[in-house]
Amino acid sequence: MKTRYFICSLVSLLVCATSFAQNHSGIELFNLGELTTAKQLFEGSKGVSPDISYYYLGEIALKEGKNSEALEYFNKGINADSDAVFCSIGKVKIEQKASPKELSKELKNIQKKNKKDIAVLVQIAKAYWDVDMIADAESTLSAARSIDKNSALPYLLGGDILLKKGNIGEAASQYEQAYTFDPSCVVAYIKNALVYETTNSTTSINTLKSGLEANPNNTLINKYLADIYYHHGFYQQAIDAYNLFFQSNNQSLADLKNYAASFYFTDNYEKALEIIQEVLAVDPNNRVMNRLLMYTFDKQKKFDKALDASEKLFALSPDDTQTPLLANDYIVYGDILRENGDLDKAIVQYDKAIALDTEKLDVLKDITGKLVNANRFVEAGKLYDRYIELAKETESSDYLLMGIAYYQAAVKASKDEIEKDQTKLVEYTTKAEAAFSMVIDLVPDSYQGYYWRANVKTLLDADLSKGLANDDYLKMIEVIKSNDLDSNINKLVEGYRYLSIYYLYQFDSNKKDSDKQSAKKYAEQVLELNSNDDTAQKILEVLSN
Structure with missing residues (x-):
């Protein structure tokens, strides 16, 4: 009997520990806007911790604009746990939004009953902020700070509020204080890194590395470190960081897209292809992955497969994705058609690339080179003409x-x-x-x-x-002789040969001695540069007879 009780206790502890881990990870993901993965975690923990789980499921629904669904989640949390504080906050926020006085009254009642619970006060402050009761939000946040000055939670929400106001520097300062007071606050490191990503990627990367030093087992930091590496072109470092993050099995399709692209940009096309096909098995009409599939087959010179991938990409309905086709998509499609022997159709695609961005000069130059290589000289000449017309500097x-x-x-x-x-x-x-x-x-x-x-x-x-x-x-001969004789011997030979032939023809026509002497002079100059030149030798032979 005691053994059975002991085993049951262990199982109960294990379930609670798992639920806590899911909630903690779910809250981190929610705070970072990773709603799909967060929702999956909260769905898995609602049976053990209904208040927290249903509250965040409701908050996710609100972010998605699904107010009725959110209220349903909050009610489920309250029904499952009569002491559900967080779900009560969510319910009040929805039901009393149109009545600020009643909303404030009910939230204050919740605050009085939980005045020492910093997590509750922070969510109350967030509720005020969500309904634009800014003064109440800030006063509640101040009350939360007074409970525990070393808690990261008030600074985290304070940073979010300042960021929404556009006060980027002050927001970053709040996030920095959050992880300074609580080094385990992974979200604070990440949010601070994201603030600086576009202006100072080095600071972003170093912030996340500091977060990893304080939290060596946290894979989520690696996800954002990988994202920043990817966005700034450090593809091998991105791959390494994604590998660590994927150990959590929380990767999204967006993560896999970046992962596949990182392999593509490091010329590991086989691995890129493996990940691309993994994504397309789940999301077959994903334009980004269909594009990368076309590019990958093209790089591998598998032009028959590349053609199939191209046709799939260009057959996708605009409604299938928000990702627009790029000028380079048409260029690569044109290249693939050209490699498959359909030059006329290739030129149609090149024209579409130009039409998509008529002022993108690098596109014009790229395509003109391809047309020259395909012996379509007239079309190439016209594109050069257009390039010169559009270019500010030539x-x-x-x-x-x-x-x-x-x-x-x-x-x-x-x-x-x-x-x-x-x-x-x-x-x-x-x-x-x-x-x-x-x-x-x-x-x-x-x-x-x-x-x-x-x-x-x-x-x-x-x-x-x-x-x-x-x-x-x-004039060509004069310029070459005055500048760089040695590197242009062939051009000199060509010029002297032309002139010797011209004067030979003139001599043959009018028998003027001056023409004969000129023909002889230029032929001799050819032989000075190339003693084996057959044409010059024959001219001198003819003139000697």
Whole structure:
């Protein structure tokens, strides 16, 4: 009989200890706005501690705007425990909200019966604050502080009130006092860290580390430490902290999203994929995870799976999530389509990316590079043109790249044997020439503008009868010789070779000795730089006969 009693007592103690732990964790989570997980914990403890559990279930319902449900919870707490103080506070707050005098009267009666219970007074102060009875809230909070000056609870609520007023510095001071008086107050460390996260992440991280030193077994601090690491791009540190937090088995889908993304950003795509699929098994229409799934398959170069993931992402209804599609989503989708051989559809997606954010210059530059790589030179040239139009500041390289795109388009037009279009050739060469002229204006000491403009003019003078490129090649040679001869030998060879061919043709046409001597001179200059140049050797051979 004694043994049975002893065992029953142990079981009872274990149940109470478990309930206390659930309530403590639940209150921490509630105070931090982690309502879903907090609700689960309070649902699990309401049979053992109905007053606290039903009170916080009611408070969660109030935060969700469900007043009737909240009142139902408070009544259940009172029915389960006739001495339910906290649920009585919640019930009064709802039922007497429209009657401040009656509300104050009833709360004061509760306060008189529990005038030494600091937790009760803090919740009464919160009730006053919730119904905008600010003076009563502050006086009750002051009374709570007088009970136990070393309790964290009044400072915690005081910080919350100041934060809602926008007094960030004073709120942080209250949170700091809370954990100074009570180092076990985990919520105070976290709230103080969150106050500073956007302005001083180092302070936030150090505050949480201090909290861990005082509470080494508290996994909740690791959750917020992981969040801050994640938000500021310290992804490996975020992974390490999440691993510790997940030991509590209280992780939410939001935590798993950050966890998966951290693996993605540390190039651990296999692990990222594992977590992504875990989330999607529970929430298949989650846009963030479907996006990350597409990105991950793309990084793994599994383009068939990436295409399936892309189609799922873009098929999701806007009602499925509050997360909007990003310009980069369209870019990656376009890349995947391109890798699957559907360039035209890819360009449609690139256009959508640009339309989504017409002034996002990095998007324009990124897509122009992709179009060049796909040999879509006309589209690339137009995007460079748009980029230059929108950019507040441009560089010579912007005009150079635009010019090269139009030059490549002109080369393609000149080689089109099926439908040779002289109009397009003129259009593209005109645009290319204008772009290279801008390069020359911006950096006249660079050979690049002269070199590329000479190439453009060669397209309009295929038989070299007009010598359209002569001046630009000569200027290019002059600039190279005066600046950096050794690193541009090939360009010099190209320029001398062009001029030797031009004068050879002229000599062949009119038999002027001056043209012969010029052709010979430039051919010899080619051979000085490259003794094995076949073209220069043949020119000298022809001229010697």
